[in-house]
Amino acid sequence: MPIPITPSKIDKLTPIKPQGLVVVITGNGKGKTTSAMGMVLRASGHGLRTCIIQFMKGDLYSGEWDGVKLLGELVELHATGMGFCGLQDNRYTREQHRTNAQAAVELAREQMNSGRYDLLILDEINNALKLKLVDLEQVVTLINDKPERMHLVLTGRDAHPEVIELADTVSEVCEIKHAYRQKIEPQPGIDY
């Protein structure tokens, strides 16, 4: 096996002013939840503690549910949702989705205020807001009440302009191509 040249020195950054960021990952492309999961892995490498609350998701298995278990006590994941509200074969009513999303917001607030986490991920909350399963005021209040040192990550397409305004870092993931358009099925490890 070829051995690449090793750097003569490895630097390590340490911020003079540690600061909890608000990060929004939106857009129609693949890689929003995935990106949030990458932050979980990275944060775990630093020994930081993460809480993930998945809105909408919970009725369809995804690999990260078992992936985070490998990270041990550093990560807690709540897949609170019941699938994507409004999708053709989703078996729950809009009212059930809303009741559920409201409980998830309450859970987010309690976890955020517990002081136990360095990173709180609200996966698909942008989507839940767009679908009016949660209210703009609830999301804005969560952002404004965030503990100073805790990072807050909000994913999902159609992020609200006011949420974008309040965020420090915002990425839009745009679909250039997607395998499903070639009728390739979702593949474990990549798509779920």
Add this chain to the structure above:
Amino acid sequence: MPIPITPSKIDKLTPIKPQGLVVVITGNGKGKTTSAMGMVLRASGHGLRTCIIQFMKGDLYSGEWDGVKLLGELVELHATGMGFCGLQDNRYTREQHRTNAQAAVELAREQMNSGRYDLLILDEINNALKLKLVDLEQVVTLINDKPERMHLVLTGRDAHPEVIELADTVSEVCEIKHAYRQKIEPQPGIDY
């Protein structure tokens, strides 16, 4: 703690035709390597084995180096690079960067052909190609020689059009906002 309603049934997808995908994550926004690391976490949850080869990166600590150790034997990471070639305070010559990137391509080829991995991530290879540290033909050959069931993920800005053409799924991560523009320092767990 509020208990969200639990879905009455959790479905699990299984592709009728398992297929290794070529995924490209490009663009100027935050969340390309991060997204790849999310795929690592997700794949690990499925019990899949991953090899990560980081081009350019290796001289500056990033949390995923320790994060993947928590995933145990499922993941192997090679941070082969010596920083971003051409950046002002990078201490290596262009020739050193190229020699190194060439060894990393060779390593990628050997790992790919070993049959040991379900997922191979070539982090920042798009960038390395753009900077001519590796050649288009080398990258195209890697893609074309990919084992059918192995997923191949190529990250980094400025993905070559021919690489995009060969890929199944391509996302462009666009910067809408970034904390560093507000002079906020990179924060561990989020930015590195």
